[in-house]
Amino acid sequence: MTKPITEETITELYSSMAMVPKSLCIADLGCSCGPNTLFFTREVVKIVDKLSRKHGHKSPEFQIHLNDLPGNDFNFIFQSLLPRFQAELRPAGFGPCFVSAVPGSLYGRLFPAKTLHFVHSSYSLMWLSKVPGGIEEMNKGNIYMSITSPKSVINAYYEQFQRDFSTFLKCRSEEVVAGGKMVLTILGRKSDDASCKEGCYIWELLAVALQQMVDEVSNFHI
Structure with a gap:
């Protein structure tokens, strides 16, 4: 679903450049380390090369920056995924x-x-930088917004997202060149209810499972 959007955005970027740079710098934020890690990068390279050929230009060099938290398995990417990507x-x-x-x-x-x-991020921006402060007592038995969470908890998550997303946009505005583009894919919901099943039900099930595990450990005696 996002491929046509990405292609349209890259085409707009390419067309808006008075002169295509020798080196095109692309960042994939929240790249993870699974089999799809380099899928987006591969598609962008193909789109840019297609546009270059269409306009009679030489394909530029590509600087690809893969970003994720420090705990991400970058070694797996470079040892197992990158050689295949380069070979293709x-x-x-x-x-x-x-x-x-x-x-x-x-x-x-x-x-x-x-x-x-060009900046890309897929299913990363719905993860907040931290759990909103002061909600542990208000949101007992839950690990996210659930049907039993009070309005204050929902407001706390909303305000944390506002702060995080504003910070994200500010940082990227400083890093992206004039006329640069971004494609951001973020999980959403159709309902106005923040605790509806389409957005939070899986977290309620996970919270129940975690609570059962805690109870079993608490009841276990050597």
Whole structure:
């Protein structure tokens, strides 16, 4: 569903450039380390190369920055996924791809000022930088917003998201070049109810499972 949006955005970026830079700088924020980690990067490289050929330009070099929290398994990406990725691109004649890891929170500065041409983030921005302060007592028995959570808990999560997302946009505004683009995919819901099943039901089930585990440990005696 997001592929046409990405292609349209990259096309707009390419068309808006008075002169295509020798090196195109792309950041994938919240890249994780699974089999789909380099899928987005592969698609962007293909789209840019297609546009370059269409306009009679040489395919640019690509600076690919993979970002996630420091605990992400970047070694797996570089040992297992990157060689296959490079092997796929090499015969196609695409411009060189220089891939780097950038560990750190996306709610802070990650890159030098005015260096990024395109930023992508998929299903990362719904994760907050921290649990809102002071809700432990108000939200007992829950690990997120549930049907039993008071309004104050829902407001606390909302305010934390507002702070985090504003910080994210501020940081990216300093890092993205003039005319740069972003494509952000964020989990949403159709209902106005913050504790509806389409958004939070899985967390209620997880909370029940965790509570049962705690109870079993508490009742266990050697």
